[in-house]
Amino acid sequence: xxxxxxxxxxxxxxxxxxxxxxxxxxxxxxxxxxxxxxxxxxxxxxxxxxxxxxxxxxxxxxxxxxxxxxxxxxxxxxxxxxxxxxxxxxxxxxxxxxxxxxxxxxxxxxxxxxxxxxxxxxxxxxxxxxxxxxxxxxxxxxxxxxxxxxxxxxxxxxxxxxxxxxxxxxxxxxxxxxxxxxxxxxxxxxxxxxxxxxxxxxxxxxxxxxxxxxxxxxxxxxxxxxxxxxxxxxxxxxxxxxxxxxxxxxxxxxxxxxxxxxxxxxxxxxxxxxxxxxxxxxxxxxxxxxxxxxxxxxxxxxxxxxxxxxxxxxxxxxxxxxxxxxxxxxxxxxxxxxxxxxxxxxxxxxxxxxxxxxxxxxxxxxxxxxxxxxxxxxxxxxxxxxxxxxxxxxxxxxxxxxxxxxxxxxxxxxxxxxxxxxxxxxxxxxxxxxxxxxxxxxxxxxxxxxxxxxxxxxxxxxxxxxxxxxxxxxxxxxxxxxxxxxxxxxxxxxxxx
RNA sequence: GGCGCCGUAGCCAAGUGGUAAGGCAGAGGUCUGCAAAACCUCUAUUCGGCGGUUCGAAUCCGCCCGGCGCCUCCA
Numbered sequence: 001x002x003x004x005x006x007x008x009x010x011x012x013x014x015x016x017x018x019x020x021x022x023x024x025x026x027x028x029x030x031x032x033x034x035x036x037x038x039x040x041x042x043x044x045x046x047x048x049x050x051x052x053x054x055x056x057x058x059x060x061x062x063x064x065x066x067x068x069x070x071x072x073x074x075x076x077x078x079x080x081x082x083x084x085x086x087x088x089x090x091x092x093x094x095x096x097x098x099x100x101x102x103x104x105x106x107x108x109x110x111x112x113x114x115x116x117x118x119x120x121x122x123x124x125x126x127x128x129x130x131x132x133x134x135x136x137x138x139x140x141x142x143x144x145x146x147x148x149x150x151x152x153x154x155x156x157x158x159x160x161x162x163x164x165x166x167x168x169x170x171x172x173x174x175x176x177x178x179x180x181x182x183x184x185x186x187x188x189x190x191x192x193x194x195x196x197x198x199x200x201x202x203x204x205x206x207x208x209x210x211x212x213x214x215x216x217x218x219x220x221x222x223x224x225x226x227x228x229x230x231x232x233x234x235x236x237x238x239x240x241x242x243x244x245x246x247x248x249x250x251x252x253x254x255x256x257x258x259x260x261x262x263x264x265x266x267x268x269x270x271x272x273x274x275x276x277x278x279x280x281x282x283x284x285x286x287x288x289x290x291x292x293x294x295x296x297x298x299x300x301x302x303x304x305x306x307x308x309x310x311x312x313x314x315x316x317x318x319x320x321x322x323x324x325x326x327x328x329x330x331x332x333x334x335x336x337x338x339x340x341x342x343x344x345x346x347x348x349x350x351x352x353x354x355x356x357x358x359x360x361x362x363x364x365x366x367x368x369x370x371x372x373x374x375x376x377x378x379x380x381x382x383x384x385x386x387x388x389x390x391x392x393x394x395x396x397x398x399x400x401x402x403x404x405x406x407x408x409x410x411x412x413x414x415x416x417x418x419x420x421x422x423x424x425x426x427x428x429x430x431x432x433x434x435x436x437x438x439x440x441x442x443x444x445x446x447x448x449x450x451x452x453x454x455x456x457x458x459x460x461x462x463x464x465x466x467x468x469x470x471x472x473x474x475x476x477x478x479x480x481x482x483x484x485x486x487x488x489x490x491x492x493x494x495x496x497x
Numbered sequence: 498g499g500c501g502c503c504g505u506a507g508c509c510a511a512g513u514g515g516u517a518a519g520g521c522a523g524a525g526g527u528c529u530g531c532a533a534a535a536c537c538u539c540u541a542u543u544c545g546g547c548g549g550u551u552c553g554a555a556u557c558c559g560c561c562c563g564g565c566g567c568c569u570c571c572a
Contacts, residue, residue: 236572
C-alpha cells in the first residue's frame with residue numbers, strides 16, 4: 001500500500017509517485033495580503049499542512065513553496081486609498097499571516113516568494129509567450145490567447161466554454177481578441193503608479209496579472225532541480241478555474257512540459273451552512289478564534305474531522321465537540337507519559353524521532369500494531385483524516401483499558417507512546433499547554449496542599465470549597481491513588497492574581 | 498443554461514457492492530468521601546424519497562425532493 005491522491009486533472013484517485021523520489025515539489029497557492037486571512041483560507045492551508053506532514057512522515061523530502069500575492073487590484077486600491085506605498089500596506093498583513101499560521105501550528109513553507117520580488121521572471125515569462133505567439137498586446141495589457149493553446153480547459157473540463165447568457169461580459173473587455181483571454185500583464189495606470197505598483201518591461205510598463213506569479217515563482221523555485229514540472233500543486237476548489245487553468249496555459253505554453261503532475265483541491269469551509277461573505281459579515285479570521293481563546297488544536301481537529309474534499313460547515317457546537325476530543329487525547333497522553341516514565345517523554349518532544357519501539361521482549365500490543373497499520377492506511381487513502389482519527393480514538397480507548405488494568409510493561413507503554421506521538425506529529429491535535437506564571441503555579445500548589453490536609457482530616461466541606469475555588473480559576477483536579485493531579489483549562493487567565 | 502458536490506443516530510462524520518467506524522451529547526453502571534478522569538453497557542433492523550439492477554445496495558442506475566459550490570482574478 002502506498003499513497004493515493006485524488007488528482008483533479010484526471011478526476012481519479014491515483015497512486016502518487018513523485019518525479020524523482022524521494023523529492024516532492026509541492027506548490028500551494030498562498031494568501032493575497034490585502035486583509036487578514038479567514039478561517040476558510042486556513043482550512044485550505046491546514047489541508048496542505050496535513051499533506052505536507054504526511055508526505056514527510058512517509059519519508060519524502062518535501063520542498064514546499066507558498067507564494068504571497070502582494071500586488072493585485074485589491075492591494076493596489078487599498079494602498080492608493082490610504083495614500084501609502086503598496087509594500088507599506090501589505091507588510092502588516094504578511095506578518096499577520098505568519099502569526100496566524102504559527103498559531104494554527106501550520107508548518108512554514110520552505111520558501112515564500114512574493115510577487116513584487118519576482119517581477120523579472122514574470123517579465124521573462126511574458127516575453128517568451130509573446131515570442132511564441134501565445135500572447136498579444138492589447139490596449140490595456142498583454143493577454144494570453146487561449147485560442148492558440150489547444151489543451152486549454154483540460155483541468156476544469158470546460159472546453160469550448162460557453163459564456164453564461166447575459167452575464168459577465170463586461171464592457172471593459174473590448175481590448176481582448178477573445179472574451180475568454182486573460183491578462184498576463186496590465187499596463188500601468190495612475191493608481192498603479194501612485195501605489196508604486198508599476199515596473200518597466202519590454203512590452204510596456206505595468207504590473208503582473210494574478211495568474212502569472214504562480215507560474216513564474218514555481219518554475220523559478222524548481223529550476224534548481226533541473227525540472228519544469230511540479231509534483232503537486234494544491235489550492236482550494238475555487239482556483240480550479242480560472243486560476244489554475246491559466247497557470248497551466250502560461251507555464252506549459254513556455255516549457256512544453258506538464259506544469260504539475262498532481263492537482264489537489266480542498267473544499268470550502270462554510271459558516272452557518274453558507275459561504276463566508278464579508279458583505280454579510282458571515283466570516284471569521286484566525287485572530288477571532290485566538291481572541292476567543294480557542295485552542296488551535298480544536299480547530300485543527302474540527303478541520304480534520306471532515307475529509308478535505310467535503311464541504312465543512314463551521315459551527316460553535318462542532319468546535320466544542322472537537323475541543324472535547326482534543327482534551328481526551330491530551331488526557332490520554334499525560335496518562336501514558338506518567339505510565340511510561342515522564343523523564344524521557346516530556347510533552348513536545350520530537351515525535352518523529354526514531355529508535356522506538358525498543359527491544360521486543362514482550363509481544364507488541366495489538367492496539368499499537370493496529371494503530372500503526374490503520375492510521376497509515378487511512379492517510380494513504382487520499383488523506384482520509386476522519387478515518388485516521390477514528391483509528392486514533394479506537395487506540396486511545398483500547399490503551400486506556402490496558403492502563404486501567406495496570407499490567408503494562410514499561411517497554412509496551414514506551415512503544416504505545418512512540419506510535420501515538422508519531423501519529424500526533426502528523427495531526428498535531430494535542431491540546432495547547434495553558435500559559436501560567438510562577439505566581440499562579442505557587443497559588444495552586446498552596447491550595448492543593450491545604451486541600452490535601454483537609455481531606456486527611458476528613459473535612460470534606462473545606463476540601464470541596466478549595467476545589468471550587470481552584471475551578472473558578474480554571475484548575476481542574478483529579479484525585480488518584482498516586483495523589484492529586486491538576487490541569488489548567490485553556491482560555492482562562494492564569495496569572496495576575 | 499453549463500460543470501460539479503452533498504443529503505448516514507440529537508449534533509459532527511467515515512464507509513461507495515457483502516450485511517452501519519469514530520467523536521460529541523445523553524442514559525445506566527464500575528471506581529471515588531463526593532467529584533473528575535478512565536472503563537463497561539445502552540442509544541440508526543437502517544443510510545432524503547420512490548422505483549430498478551443484483552444472491553446481496555447506504556454503496557450501481559433512473560426519477561423526484563432538499564442543500565451547496567464554480568462558470569474571469571474568491572481559499
